[in-house]
Amino acid sequence: xxxxxxxxxxxxxxxxxxxxxxxxxxxxxxxxxxxxxxxxxxxxxxxxxxxxxxxxxxxxxxxxxxxxxxxxxxxxxxxxxxxxxxxxxxxxxxxxxxxxxxxxxxxxxxxxxxxxxxxxxxxxxxxxxxxxxxxxxxxxx
Amino acid sequence: xxxxxxxxxxxxxxxxxxxxxxxxxxxxxxxxxxxxxxxxxxxxxxxxxxxxxxxxxxxxxxxxxxxxxxxxxxxxxxxxxxxxxxxxxxxxxxxxxxxxxxxxxxxxxxxxxxxxxxxxxxxxxxxxxxxxxxxxxxxxxxxxxxxxxxxxxxxxxxxxxxxxxxxxxxxxxxxxxxxxxxxxxxxxxxxxxxxxxxxxxxxxxxxxxxxxxxxxxxxxxxxxxxxxxxxxxxxxxxxxxxxxxxxxxxxxxxxxxxxxxxxxxxxxxxxxxxxxxxxxxxxxxxxxxxxxxxxxxxxxxx
Ligand SMILES: Nc1nc2c(ncn2[C@@H]2O[C@H](COP(=O)(O)OP(=O)(O)OP(=O)(O)O)[C@@H](O)[C@H]2O)c(=O)[nH]1
Ligand SMILES: [Mg+2]
Numbered sequence: 001x002x003x004x005x006x007x008x009x010x011x012x013x014x015x016x017x018x019x020x021x022x023x024x025x026x027x028x029x030x031x032x033x034x035x036x037x038x039x040x041x042x043x044x045x046x047x048x049x050x051x052x053x054x055x056x057x058x059x060x061x062x063x064x065x066x067x068x069x070x071x072x073x074x075x076x077x078x079x080x081x082x083x084x085x086x087x088x089x090x091x092x093x094x095x096x097x098x099x100x101x102x103x104x105x106x107x108x109x110x111x112x113x114x115x116x117x118x119x120x121x122x123x124x125x126x127x128x129x130x131x132x133x134x135x136x137x138x139x140x141x
Numbered sequence: 142x143x144x145x146x147x148x149x150x151x152x153x154x155x156x157x158x159x160x161x162x163x164x165x166x167x168x169x170x171x172x173x174x175x176x177x178x179x180x181x182x183x184x185x186x187x188x189x190x191x192x193x194x195x196x197x198x199x200x201x202x203x204x205x206x207x208x209x210x211x212x213x214x215x216x217x218x219x220x221x222x223x224x225x226x227x228x229x230x231x232x233x234x235x236x237x238x239x240x241x242x243x244x245x246x247x248x249x250x251x252x253x254x255x256x257x258x259x260x261x262x263x264x265x266x267x268x269x270x271x272x273x274x275x276x277x278x279x280x281x282x283x284x285x286x287x288x289x290x291x292x293x294x295x296x297x298x299x300x301x302x303x304x305x306x307x308x309x310x311x312x313x314x315x316x317x318x319x320x321x322x323x324x325x326x327x328x329x330x331x332x333x334x335x336x337x338x339x340x341x342x343x344x345x346x347x348x349x350x351x352x353x354x355x356x357x358x359x360x361x362x363x364x365x366x367x368x369x370x371x372x373x374x375x376x377x378x379x380x381x382x383x384x385x386x387x388x389x390x391x392x393x394x395x396x397x398x399x400x401x402x403x404x405x406x407x408x409x410x411x412x413x414x415x416x417x418x419x420x421x422x423x424x425x426x427x428x429x430x431x432x433x434x435x436x437x438x439x440x441x442x443x
Binding site: 003004005007026027029030031032033034035036037038039040051054055056 | 206214216231238
């Protein structure tokens with residue numbers, strides 16, 4: 001009866017205390033019809049993965065401005081995999097140098113967005129990626 | 142499984158059947174009240190207290206969907222942060238997805254699932270703004286209404302029908318001025334409704350959830366309501382299930398008769414002929430009832 005909606009967890013791991021960007025992205029995604037769970041600051045990778053599990057989200061978006069991205073992104077991915085959430089799409093944003101971006105995107109990371117990215121394009125990317133996955137799921141079922 | 146309930150997945154009913162024998166053990170508490178009254182903060186504190194008694198807690202936090210995009214920002218979790226690390230607490234956020242009854246159904250389903258999976262207490266939070274939100278908390282054993290000073294006077298709470306729903310009234314933010322006034326207003330309102338009648342008189346309890354004060358009194362009041370129900374609880378719950386069945390029947394009828402019947406064109410033609418919406422509705426209903434009767438008699442013959 002009711003339709004399925006994309007559920008997104010927007011999380012801020014690590015120590016930096018700036019969540020303006022994360023909040024903006026969260027409300028843009030909401031305006032694109034997604035259900036966005038916003039967690040607040042200073043989450044550990046384990047907490048983020050636990051919330052992703054409880055909330056059964058399709059996407060986890062991480063915002064990291066502290067420079068600890070090379071450490072935090074892989075740890076969150078690992079925690080997700082530990083909980084059987086390999087299928088969750090990960091996106092990230094923050095001040096991430098191009099080299100790091102390439103490394104992270106290679107490591108099973110869907111997509112990273114630097115500062116100044118058009119926020120609508122983040123929403124569009126998620127929508128395209130998730131509809132592909134849902135179509136594949138349906139084909140399997 | 143909660144996602145299936147939310148999405149109205151075709152396989153949810155059979156899955157519920159598989160766990161149905163496990164449903165009914167949890168104590169269910171519905172928490173509602175005006176926006177910003179401190180519901181999430183109070184839920185977090187209640188959950189902490191329940192955990193100290195070594196019980197497990199399931200929390201369902203319902204927030205409104207945007208009427209424009211259909212998306213939602215689910216922020217209740219922020220106030221429940223310190224419960225996230227606790228494995229005895231399961232928190233799930235849900236968007237109301239429009240005012241249609243589907244939300245209430247999905248929320249009750251989600252409570253059933255948490256119940257079946259062994260949560261001792263199940264707490265559901267909704268913003269007290271509309272019928273669908275009321276329906277959700279009304280499905281709980283005990284309804285806790287949270288008010289706070291500064292968000293309009295008590296009259297608004299009475300007008301909105303919130304008080305009729307309340308088994309326990311918590312006056313939150315008692316560190317702020319105006320709390321005593323609101324408390325005595327509410328006490329008087331409860332008294333007027335129940336005096337001399339054989340009815341549960343909802344206790345009015347003061348607390349400051351943000352300061353962790355008075356929360357145990359709220360819990361005591363909830364427990365006293367539960368004790369008050371005791372023997373009548375099964376009946377109390379059955380009455381609420383009847384409402385649920387009625388709602389699902391309504392949805393099924395809508396689906397199988399209205400949606401499949403493709404009445405849009407017919408009705409459009411009727412309206413073009415200049416009859417009122419009521420006259421059109423009467424014709425459609427009569428036709429539906431007639432065809433239902435015909436179906437029945439042909440089944441008898443078969
Ligand atoms: N002064 C004071 N503020 C409080 C108290 N409890 C909560 N608050 C504050 O009230 C605000 C709203 O709290 P929430 O718990 O999010 O309220 P809510 O009713 O869940 O809000 P919605 O879900 O958005 O309707 C927050 O800024 C809290 O910090 C209290 O006891 N005293
Ligand atoms: Mg809240």
